Amino acid sequence: MSTTPRQVRAALADALREISGLQVSDYIISNPTAPCAEVRRGPVDYDQAFQHGLHVWTMYIRVYVSAVSDRGSATLLDAYLAPDGASSVKAAVEADTTLGGLVQDLHCATAAGEQAYALEGMPALLGSEWTVTVYA
Amino acid sequence: MAYVIKTTYIELAGVNISALCREVQVELKADDVDVTAMGAGGHTHLPGLRDDKITITAYSDFSASTGLDALVAPVFYAGGTITCWTLPVGSTASATNPRFGGTFGLLTYTPIGGAAGDAAMTPVELVPFSGTISRSTV
Numbered sequence: 001m002s003t004t005p006r007q008v009r010a011a012l013a014d015a016l017r018e019i020s021g022l023q024v025s026d027y028i029i030s031n032p033t034a035p036c037a038e039v040r041r042g043p044v045d046y047d048q049a050f051q052h053g054l055h056v057w058t059m060y061i062r063v064y065v066s067a068v069s070d071r072g073s074a075t076l077l078d079a080y081l082a083p084d085g086a087s088s089v090k091a092a093v094e095a096d097t098t099l100g101g102l103v104q105d106l107h108c109a110t111a112a113g114e115q116a117y118a119l120e121g122m123p124a125l126l127g128s129e130w131t132v133t134v135y136a
Numbered sequence: 137m138a139y140v141i142k143t144t145y146i147e148l149a150g151v152n153i154s155a156l157c158r159e160v161q162v163e164l165k166a167d168d169v170d171v172t173a174m175g176a177g178g179h180t181h182l183p184g185l186r187d188d189k190i191t192i193t194a195y196s197d198f199s200a201s202t203g204l205d206a207l208v209a210p211v212f213y214a215g216g217t218i219t220c221w222t223l224p225v226g227s228t229a230s231a232t233n234p235r236f237g238g239t240f241g242l243l244t245y246t247p248i249g250g251a252a253g254d255a256a257m258t259p260v261e262l263v264p265f266s267g268t269i270s271r272s273t274v
Contacts (some may be wrong), residue, residue: 047142048158053156054195
C-alpha cells in the first residue's frame with residue numbers, strides 16, 4: 001500500500017510543530033490565528049518509476065504571521081524564511097527527509113517570499129508559502 | 137494495441153528493480169552494410185553484425201544488497217557480467233508480452249549525477265555478452 005496524502009500531511013505538520021510558538025494544522029485553516037501554519041496539497045505526479053515504484057507529491061506549507069502593517073510580523077516571517085535556524089520552516093521540514101520512513105525523500109526547494117493573503121472577513125495577513133517536493 | 141508504460145518489469149542480477157526505474161530502452165540494432173552494385177540507382181542495404189544494448193535510467197539507490205549500486209558497481213569494477221531481463225508489462229512472458237534480455241557487460245555506470253534539487257538518477261548501459269539480446273515468449 002502506497003503512502004497516503006493524509007500520512008504525508010500529518011507528518012509534515014508534526015515536523016512543523018517543532019517550531020516554537022507556531023500553531024500547525026494538517027489542513028487549510030478557515031479562520032487562522034497567526035502565527036500559524038497549514039499544510040496544503042498540490043499536484044501529484046504518479047508513476048515516476050515502473051510498477052508504481054515512485055509518486056511525486058507537491059505539498060505546500062502556508063504560514064501566516066500577523067497583520068501586514070505589523071513590523072514585528074515581518075521580522076518573524078524572516079525567521080521562518082531563513083534556510084536554517086530554530087524557526088526555519090525549511091529546516092524543520094527537512095529535519096528528517098524520510099518523515100520517519102514514510103517517504104523516500106523530500107526537498108523544500110522554494111518559498112514564495114513575503115506575501116499578503118486576503119482572507120474572507122479578515123484583514124490581510126502577512127505570510128509565505130513553501131513548496132515541498134515529496135518522493136513517496 | 138497502444139499502451140502506456142507503467143508496469144514494465146526490469147530484473148537485474150535476479151532482483152526486480154522496476155520500482156527504481158524511470159526509463160528503459162531495449163535497442164536491437166544491426167550495422168548497415170552497403171552492398172550497392174555498379175549501375176544501381178540507389179543504395180542497397182543489408183543488416184550486418186548486431187549491436188544491441190539495453191539502457192536503464194534508474195533513481196540512484198545505494199541500499200545494501202538490493203540497491204542499484206550494490207548490484208551494478210561490483211560487476212562494473214570487476215569487468216564482469218550481469219543478467220538483465222525486461223518485459224513490457226509485468227513479469228510473465230507470453231506471445232503478447234515478450235521477454236528481452238540475457239547476460240550483459242556494463243559499458244556505462246553513472247552512480248552520481250544531477251544538479252542541486254534534482255532527483256538523483258543513474259543511467260546504466262548494458263551490452264550483450266553474446267553479441268545479441270534474446271527475445272522469448274515463455
